[in-house]
Amino acid sequence: MHEFLDFGLAQTTLSPLNLRVKSANGVYIELADGRKLIDFVSGIGVSTYGHGHPKIKQALHEQVEAHLHVMVYGEFRQSAQDAAAVSLLALLPTALDAVYFVNSGAEAIDGALKLARKSSGRKSFLSLKDGYHGNTFGALSISSNKERRAPFEPLMEGVDFIALNDFEDLQRIDGSHAAVIMETVQGDAGVRIPHQEWMHALRNRCDETGTLLILDEIQCGIGRTGKPFAFEHFGIVPDVLCLGKAIGAGVPMGAFVSGKERMKTLAESPSLSHITTFGGHPLACAAAAAGFDLLNSMDWAEIESRGSRIEERIRAHGAVVEVRRIGYFIAVELDRSDAVHFCVQHALKNGLLIFYFLSTPQAFRITPPLTMTDDEIDDALNILCSALDAWKTSDAPLH
Numbered sequence: 001m002h003e004f005l006d007f008g009l010a011q012t013t014l015s016p017l018n019l020r021v022k023s024a025n026g027v028y029i030e031l032a033d034g035r036k037l038i039d040f041v042s043g044i045g046v047s048t049y050g051h052g053h054p055k056i057k058q059a060l061h062e063q064v065e066a067h068l069h070v071m072v073y074g075e076f077r078q079s080a081q082d083a084a085a086v087s088l089l090a091l092l093p094t095a096l097d098a099v100y101f102v103n104s105g106a107e108a109i110d111g112a113l114k115l116a117r118k119s120s121g122r123k124s125f126l127s128l129k130d131g132y133h134g135n136t137f138g139a140l141s142i143s144s145n146k147e148r149r150a151p152f153e154p155l156m157e158g159v160d161f162i163a164l165n166d167f168e169d170l171q172r173i174d175g176s177h178a179a180v181i182m183e184t185v186q187g188d189a190g191v192r193i194p195h196q197e198w199m200h201a202l203r204n205r206c207d208e209t210g211t212l213l214i215l216d217e218i219q220c221g222i223g224r225t226g227k228p229f230a231f232e233h234f235g236i237v238p239d240v241l242c243l244g245k246a247i248g249a250g251v252p253m254g255a256f257v258s259g260k261e262r263m264k265t266l267a268e269s270p271s272l273s274h275i276t277t278f279g280g281h282p283l284a285c286a287a288a289a290a291g292f293d294l295l296n297s298m299d300w301a302e303i304e305s306r307g308s309r310i311e312e313r314i315r316a317h318g319a320v321v322e323v324r325r326i327g328y329f330i331a332v333e334l335d336r337s338d339a340v341h342f343c344v345q346h347a348l349k350n351g352l353l354i355f356y357f358l359s360t361p362q363a364f365r366i367t368p369p370l371t372m373t374d375d376e377i378d379d380a381l382n383i384l385c386s387a388l389d390a391w392k393t394s395d396a397p398l399h
């Protein structure tokens with residue numbers, strides 16, 4: 001039996017990595033058995049500024065000294081919330097001028113869906129095939145993986161799916177839809193990047209039909225794609241933006257952002273239409289505000305040149321079928337899922353953390369901290385390439 005259950009801690013899988021963490025600093029996770037792993041996934045896109053960044057730690061320490069939770073979301077004025085809101089909104093287009101802080105990515109999605117229904121008076125949603133939005137009932141209802149949905153049905157009514165980059169499917173958007181919701185760059189589908197023209201056509205069709213466009217940037221936002229927000233690559237602005245993961249710089253947090261007038265609809269009839277005890281927690285907001293300062297100071301040209309160096313080195317390996325990359329959001333596709341499993345485990349044994357996708361078994365993910373140095377990247381790539389070499393020369397059948 002795994003150690004988790006020995007301690008009464010419920011598992012999410014029957015085969016967890018089960019590694020005990022001692023500490024984490026920069027790009028390294030130190031294990032209790034003395035091993036050190038290079039973190040090439042950033043806790044699935046969370047530790048974007050590396051682990052234990054001194055500025056994040058300082059902001060957290062200062063907030064601990066000032067106060068922790070004092071009152072449910074929105075009742076008291078809290079400086080950490082104000083600071084986080086001001087610095088986030090300064091990074092965004094002016095149409096996105098109100099943020100609601102919540103506790104997780106999935107809650108940000110649920111909040112955005114409620115906002116869309118309440119502000120539009122419409123009931124239906126269109127989501128994207130192969131999209132992943134989290135595991136609350138609302139978020140699962142707009143996620144498309146059938147196997148993950150089936151045990152929990154019936155899910156939310158009024159949800160249908162269109163295909164990424166399919167122009168014909170855009171004609172299905174009509175006046176009955178409260179919103180179209182999609183990941184700006186699909187993560188769990190294995191880093192699927194939309195075409196620029198399709199994103200423009202989608203934006204236009206939403207405008208024509210009065211349908212809101214909700215972009216889920218819980219995974220692809222906050223610098224992951226080599227710009228502060230992924231929608232900046234496509235020259236469009238969403239009506240609602242969902243954030244999570246890296247927004248709290250390692251502290252649990254989510255957010256949905258929209259225009260003030262629209263956001264006001266959640267404050268009345270009934271008031272507190274979306275209320276949460278811990279949303280906008282002062283610790284999360286303090287970390288987020290410090291994180292936005294770091295995001296502001298990133299050298300995006302340098303990140304892009306490092307990203308393309310990572311891509312080229314991996315792409316050149318004979319075991320690799322395809323690499324999809326935007327910034328530091330990378331999927332490496334191999335010919336089969338057992339190759340992925342072999343490489344993840346081989347890399348782990350040799351001190352590198354790369355990881356699986358939930359719904360794309362033939363690929364693994366690389367989402368490095370943006371703060372990684374050239375030397376650290378080289379160390380990671382050397383371990384990764386020896387895992388790929390080992391797969392190539394292994395005696396696994398049929399390869």
Ligand SMILES: Cc1ncc(COP(=O)(O)O)c(C=O)c1O
Nearest residue numbers: 104105106132133134218219244
């Ligand atoms: C694109 C996307 N949306 C939503 C979520 C859900 O976020 P959380 O796990 O914080 O609820 C995730 C989590 O992986 C995600 O990748």
